[in-house]
Amino acid sequence: MSAPRTAPDFDRIRAAEARLAGHIRRTPLLNAPALDAIAGRRIWVKAEALQHTGSFKARGGWAAVSAMSAAERARGVLAYSSGNHAQGVARAAKAFDTPAQIIMPSDAPAIKSETTRALGAEVIFYDRASENREALGSALMEERGLSLIPPYDHPEVMAGQATTGLEIAEQAGEVGVHEADVLVCCGGGGLSAGTALALAETAPGLHVRPVEPEGFDDMTRSLASGQRVTNARRAGSICDAILTPTPGDLTFPVLQALAGPGCVVSEDDALRAMALAAQHLKLVLEPGGAVALAAALFHPSACAGPDVIAIATGGNVSPEMLARALSRGTEPCATGEGTAA
Amino acid sequence: MSAPRTAPDFDRIRAAEARLAGHIRRTPLLNAPALDAIAGRRIWVKAEALQHTGSFKARGGWAAVSAMSAAERARGVLAYSSGNHAQGVARAAKAFDTPAQIIMPSDAPAIKSETTRALGAEVIFYDRASENREALGSALMEERGLSLIPPYDHPEVMAGQATTGLEIAEQAGEVGVHEADVLVCCGGGGLSAGTALALAETAPGLHVRPVEPEGFDDMTRSLASGQRVTNARRAGSICDAILTPTPGDLTFPVLQALAGPGCVVSEDDALRAMALAAQHLKLVLEPGGAVALAAALFHPSACAGPDVIAIATGGNVSPEMLARALSRGTEPCATGEGTAA
Numbered sequence A, B: 001m002s003a004p005r006t007a008p009d010f011d012r013i014r015a016a017e018a019r020l021a022g023h024i025r026r027t028p029l030l031n032a033p034a035l036d037a038i039a040g041r042r043i044w045v046k047a048e049a050l051q052h053t054g055s056f057k058a059r060g061g062w063a064a065v066s067a068m069s070a071a072e073r074a075r076g077v078l079a080y081s082s083g084n085h086a087q088g089v090a091r092a093a094k095a096f097d098t099p100a101q102i103i104m105p106s107d108a109p110a111i112k113s114e115t116t117r118a119l120g121a122e123v124i125f126y127d128r129a130s131e132n133r134e135a136l137g138s139a140l141m142e143e144r145g146l147s148l149i150p151p152y153d154h155p156e157v158m159a160g161q162a163t164t165g166l167e168i169a170e171q172a173g174e175v176g177v178h179e180a181d182v183l184v185c186c187g188g189g190g191l192s193a194g195t196a197l198a199l200a201e202t203a204p205g206l207h208v209r210p211v212e213p214e215g216f217d218d219m220t221r222s223l224a225s226g227q228r229v230t231n232a233r234r235a236g237s238i239c240d241a242i243l244t245p246t247p248g249d250l251t252f253p254v255l256q257a258l259a260g261p262g263c264v265v266s267e268d269d270a271l272r273a274m275a276l277a278a279q280h281l282k283l284v285l286e287p288g289g290a291v292a293l294a295a296a297l298f299h300p301s302a303c304a305g306p307d308v309i310a311i312a313t314g315g316n317v318s319p320e321m322l323a324r325a326l327s328r329g330t331e332p333c334a335t336g337e338g339t340a341a
Helices: A008-019 A033-039 A059-069 A070-075 A083-096 A110-118 A133-144 A155-174 A190-202 A220-224 A253-256 A267-281 A287-298 A319-329 B008-020 B032-037 B056-066 B070-075 B084-095 B109-116 B133-144 B155-174 B190-202 B218-225 B250-258 B267-281 B287-298 B318-330
Strands: A042-047 A077-080 A100-105 A122-126 A180-185 A206-213 A263-265 A307-312 B042-047 B077-080 B100-105 B122-125 B178-183 B206-213 B263-265 B305-313
Touching: A008 A059, A008 A155, A008 A190, A033 A042, A033 A287, A033 B109, A042 A155, A042 A267, A042 A287, A059 A083, A070 B100, A077 A083, A077 A133, A083 A100, A083 A110, A100 A133, A110 A122, A110 B032, A122 A133, A133 B155, A155 A180, A155 A206, A155 A307, A155 B122, A180 A190, A180 A267, A180 A287, A190 A206, A190 A253, A206 A287, A220 A253, A220 B190, A220 B218, A263 A267, A263 A287, A267 A287, A267 B109, A267 B318, A319 B178, A319 B267, B008 B056, B008 B070, B008 B155, B008 B190, B032 B042, B032 B178, B032 B267, B032 B287, B042 B155, B042 B267, B056 B077, B056 B084, B056 B155, B077 B084, B077 B133, B077 B267, B084 B100, B084 B109, B100 B109, B100 B133, B109 B122, B122 B133, B155 B178, B155 B190, B155 B206, B155 B305, B178 B190, B178 B267, B178 B287, B190 B206, B206 B250, B206 B287, B218 B250, B218 B267, B263 B287, B267 B287, B287 B305
Parallel strands: A042 A307, A077 A100, A100 A122, A180 A206, A180 A307, A206 A263, B042 B305, B077 B100, B100 B122, B178 B206, B178 B305, B206 B263
Antiparallel strands: none
16 A cells, blocks of 8 residues: 555545545434433434445445555455454455455354355454454465555545545535534544544534443543553454454644543443433444444533434344343333433 | 315325424335245335324324414424324424314324323323224314324325335336336225325326225225225224224325225234344334235235335334234234235
């Protein structure tokens, strides 16, 4: 890849936007009175679960593959991913007739590995607890001459995810929202940082707040302490899409400068947010794609002002997990800041 | 109401479109490779479940209330509805500060009556099997001086629903689809007829095909026989949104001229389509909102050509019914034309 190892500037983000045009959906910004009533403010949901491949990762995948030279594309690409980035890279690789190999944790939902294979990619599994996917990826890359497309620490991937922020700036403006927190489900920080970079230029009143699940709040703690910290656990959450050990090299400085503080929600918050998204937005979310909406709904004191924007980042969930969330949504709430409303 | 008792002409449809601008979502036209593989052709899903109130009925409700005089609006509106039209009328009435009374069958899902009440309307229940809602509505209308907004046999309601067709014409054109069947979940025929009128002017290669559940196929049989016939049953299907006894006075002639033949699917088809919509489109559908997609998926021989468009008309479903569909979707298929693929 010819891209420098720095965060993308705004020209690179606009260039990615141009390459994505016609290949990526402009997902809607949804709202529902019932959700506003729970939160005590208007909640605007950027529905990236409706994106091609079921998550925003189709943006970064397309941005990265489309930025490669024809010679690089002919040799092929490699990605490590819990599943959503895999599908995004696989879809783009297929469109550009590029061979794709994907390194995926063995605990990824079957729907993600199956869909990645259906997109023509080869899937290689690794153990999330005992193996280092970056080391595995580097070895394969050198051995086979593939171009590595990492899930977040890459300027073109970040530029692709940043197009979500360009759309949010436009869509929030259309509904008269110019000042609000933008809650973003956060793993390594590619979407959070990309969105923050895009909003800094196009809607400076919109402010990114990374949201993470309990036990995997490396970004929140890193932003609070001013240095990158690591999670004690590597696996063991239903929020499989956003379990990364530590903030990215490129993403963390961007978020230090433009975003935060972070926000942490429970797995139960995520399940209840999934149930409410299905009931009131008609939107299927995966647990890791629902944590931002969960923060908006159940932790209203973490934000201020009459509006909040939450990116619903993905919907690649098994029927069983979705049914579990629906069942949880019909039970009374035992705890939770926002549940007395 | 000052509107004549005739189907809307194209000027009336364009006028409704102008009044709806900014108040109604332009819902996306979604697709997924996995659905295309099942059907053996490309399936394009117009996601009206993502419309305000969770169904396309928000269009007709807004068109009708916005067409009334200020004096009419001050007296109030009345609607009879299984729930989706109720919400559409209630939302519009609330926005125009108009009192709304809704006559709803006692077997309507609780989510629909609750949401209608949350929108500020008064709900009056009737028994679907033993009472005639039209007679009940007429009596209330005369007694209280309310304007009746029927669910389909009304020129402004049909013009509002027709805006779905205007959007389909544009969105299909954007993806290069100019010849295709447009499968429409059909109750009284307001959306089917409105869409057919809109497409006749804007995309004459797109052809409306009403889709109904088994046992409630009055439109399909009426189109086949050339005269309006009535269903033997009035209730007893999970497809509560589209159980009407007979085609409308205004809608049937339009569909005779511009649409058909109809298509009939089973309840099991609808449940399996709901499961696939959740898995691959991240879209929550109600049974009555899934029959068009079910026809596209499981009755491919009913259509011809490389593309088919299905309107996913609504998503107001209980968590229990959605969980039932998800459970059904993971079981092997015992029967079904398209299931061998």
